[in-house]
Amino acid sequence: MRISNATLADGRVVDVRVEDGEIVAVGDLDPVDGESTIDADENLLLPGAIDVHVHFREPGFEHKETWETGSRSAAAGGVTTIADQPNTDPTTTTGEGFDAKADRAAGACIDYGINGGVTPDWDPDSLFDRPLFALGEVFLADSTGDMGIDADLFASAAERAAEAGVPVTVHAEDATLFDESAIEGDLGGAGRDADSDAWSAYRRAEAEAAAVERAVRVGSESGAQIHIAHTSTPEGVDAAREGGATCEVTPHHLFLSRDDCDELGTYGRMNPPLRSEERREAMFERLADGHIDVVATDHAPHTTDEKDQSLLDAPSGVPGVETMVPLLLGAAVEGDLSLERVRDVVAANPADIFDLPQKGRIEEGADADLALYDLDAAREIRGDDLHSKCGWTPFEGFTGVFPEWTMVRGETVWDGEEFGDVAGENVRV
């Protein structure tokens, strides 16, 4: 197969030849006899995005998401590889827990990795016996699933990961710095009427940098490779970089701030929480200038019934895997970000950090994970149009550029209307 007239993020217009799921040539390619051609019509061809932080919820919470619905949502957003987090039921903290998840992951239509998690009753021997994508997210404070661990367990887990040569991804918040007084008193009504700004005041910005500092210290003591998940403050990003760790930011911390809490209510409750508009802008700058390595979604779907509770009862987390690349391309169209930067933070950089040499690049020898975008076809994001089981988005009404089609290893998994029958594979097997 030949994809003709594709514009790459660097502006080159090329043809791409795909054979047996791999890119075998990129350049000015004459068609060969009997070869099928897909005309890209000079639209933008990006490597399939790698979202290293999603919660596909299965096993245990199939009412929120499944590997089938989550992976379809990813494919419809140009994402062709994901890494799933361990706060499922059972938790992915033992060999058995890993195997239970691997069974379900077979239902994915895109490629994936499975992370191992840490709890006081984890079983590192059997867990590290499995092909882990990473150890993480290691929760330094409780979040959905209440998997927060103490300093000693974190240090010993980092040592095990270093021995195994597995990177460690860290949910960095220090609960001792949370401001309990912020969530006492009147917290508004349920769902959209709740005062989610109080959540931001409670899980204060200062709690992030302190936890990042501890994580990078443990990283250098143990020799473990540390990657900070969902950094939400410029202070957290700077502490990660100074300590030699890589870091990611979510789309919600790039595009939403405490100014949106009034409208979102509990639909804007997540960990770490939304930050001030000033900090949001600082995060965007650090993304644009290269200080942040990766955008990853922390896709954390919950049902509207669950979200339509009081601020304290509603679970934390928002969906995002389908809207990440569309939002970033929307920002690129506005001139806020270069296309090369978008390509690097969603594909090349996660591939480098998590050692996926086959993924994240449009070059000879790489997997033909690809997505095509018409930058003139930006449209309004609507929860009703998305494919996550949860059925809502915190980005309702934002503008995004969605893929015309998405391919996994040369097979069309999304053609703009329907899903193809693609069997996702574990990238570590």
Ligand SMILES: NC(=O)N[C@@H](CC(=O)O)C(=O)O
């Ligand atoms: N981010 C969230 O608010 N929630 C995540 C867990 C997490 O990543 O902390 C979830 O699994 O719901």
Ligand SMILES: [Zn+2]
């Ligand atoms: Zn987290």
Ligand SMILES: [Zn+2]
């Ligand atoms: Zn998460």
